[in-house]
Amino acid sequence: EDQVTQSPEALRLxxxxxxxxxxSYTVSGLRGLFWYxxxxxxxxxxxxxxxxxxxxxxxxRLKATLTKKESFLHITAPKPEDSATYLxxxxxxxxxxxxxxxxxxxxxxx
Amino acid sequence: ETxxxxxxxxxxxxxxxxxxxxxxxxxxxxxxxxxKQSAKxxxxxxxxxxxxxxxxxxxxxxxxxxxxxxxxxxxLHLHTLQPEDSALYLCASSQVDSNTGELFxxxxxxxxxx
Numbered sequence: 001e002d003q004v005t006q007s008p009e010a011l012r013l014x015x016x017x018x019x020x021x022x023x024s025y026t027v028s029g030l031r032g033l034f035w036y037x038x039x040x041x042x043x044x045x046x047x048x049x050x051x052x053x054x055x056x057x058x059x060x061r062l063k064a065t066l067t068k069k070e071s072f073l074h075i076t077a078p079k080p081e082d083s084a085t086y087l088x089x090x091x092x093x094x095x096x097x098x099x100x101x102x103x104x105x106x107x108x109x110x
Numbered sequence: 111e112t113x114x115x116x117x118x119x120x121x122x123x124x125x126x127x128x129x130x131x132x133x134x135x136x137x138x139x140x141x142x143x144x145x146k147q148s149a150k151x152x153x154x155x156x157x158x159x160x161x162x163x164x165x166x167x168x169x170x171x172x173x174x175x176x177x178x179x180x181x182x183x184x185x186l187h188l189h190t191l192q193p194e195d196s197a198l199y200l201c202a203s204s205q206v207d208s209n210t211g212e213l214f215x216x217x218x219x220x221x222x223x224x
Contacts, residue, residue, distance in 0.1 A: 043200050
């Protein structure tokens with residue numbers, strides 16, 4: 001079964017302590033890998049789309065990278081406002097149908 | 111109003127009740143989605159509508175009945191639910207022919223079934 005697996009399930013960082021979140025997928029012929037951020041009590045908010053191995057996207061302290069088997073979300077010098085659940089998803093057919101991973105809950109402490 | 115709006119934000123219902131969740135998008139998109147989010151589980155795609163036609167029914171029990179009367183509105187009618195149906199129900203919209211694959215989500219309706 002095609003899956004999207006995220007690790008770790010939860011991550012606690014000190015402010016300024018850089019780290020990476022992992023997203024692995026088992027499907028061949030990836031048609032898009034997506035990262036979203038979800039704050040408590042809110043819906044997910046789109047961050048990045050990646051299509052090809054070697055592709056990278058950046059936004060402020062976040063950088064997403066893609067290989068043939070996995071994607072990483074690198075967080076450089078995080079701040080408490082970066083605390084959220086980060087979701088990874090892949091496209092699963094037409095109509096922008098997405099299959100999501102369970103997410104990584106990130107907590108950044110001052 | 112902008113973006114994707116869901117009402118009600120919170121709903122408590124008994125197993126014999128009938129209720130509906132409403133979603134409205136003001137983005138001019140042509141596809142709308144219902145997702146279910148349970149604690150510590152991935153978002154589960156329930157239904158997809160494109161141009162007001164249902165194009166995906168992801169093996170969802172018949173006690174959930176979607177309705178898309180036009181491209182801006184999406185409903186999820188609920189009846190005879192079970193306690194395990196308690197979850198956050200998220201509506202999303204997108205432009206199907208966009209190559210970014212970006213979905214715009216509402217803030218969700220938190221459903222509790224007693």
